[in-house]
Amino acid sequence: MYAMEEMVPLSPPKQRPNQxxxxxxxxxIVGCIPYRFKTSCNSETGEKGVSVNQLEVLVISSQNGGAILFPKGGWEESETMEEAVCREAEEEAGIRGNIEDRLGEWIYVSRRHKANYEGVMFSFIVKEELSEWLECSRERRWVSVEEVKKGCPHIWMKEALDKLVEKLFGGVEHRPVSEVDSRVD
Structure with a gap:
């Protein structure tokens, strides 16, 4: 499925070798939406569960520090798509974890290079946060779904986030931990 932002028929940017x-x-481009859950306990049943309100996603600052976004970057010829996702997550956000679902494909306009890019996004459950990483000049922080919807300037990333929420919750606001236990710490 493709979500289209404004298409720009301009000349391509200078090509990078191996991309x-x-x-x-x-x-x-490949990227991910890193996420984790906080758990809650139903006071009536005692059952542990998770809700959309306990879903946290990790965002990073843009290179110029002016926006929040999800880790993403070029897919090199020598690697699989999944290897590229893991590399970008570690380089840009200093995280390691497991790729889960492919959330979709988007065509979007690179504002810096004025070209149409193809992006593929995956869900990514975070297992480890590194204290040092390649692009540690970028700020990283855990935020709510609502904070991303208000603060991320990229429509295609917000659409990918909607896909993640739909895959995790399927329109239900609360899930028992037993349904998502491998994803809850």
Whole structure:
């Protein structure tokens, strides 16, 4: 499925060696939505569970520090898509974890390079946060779904977040921990 933002018929950016490109010269980008849950206990039943309100996603600052976004970057020819996702998560956000679901594909406009890029996003359950990482100049922080919807300037990333929430909760506001136990610390 493709979600379309404004398409720009401009010349492609200068190509980087070892990166994957579309037929039109735009970069192929992969990224993830890193997430974790806080658990709660139902006071009536005593059952532990999770709700959308306890879903936290990890965002990073943009390179210029002006926006929040999810880790993403170029997919190199020498790696699988999944390897690229894990590399970008570690380089940009200093996290390690497990890739889960492919959330979708989007075509979006790179504001910096004025070209149409293809992006693929995955859900990513965080297992480890590193104290040092390659791009530690970027701020990283755990935020709510609502904070991302208010603060992220990229429509396609917000659509990917909606896909994550739908996959995790399927329209239900609360799930027993037994349904998501491998994802809850």
């Amino acid at each position: 994957r490109y579309t037929n039109q010269g735009g970069r192929r």
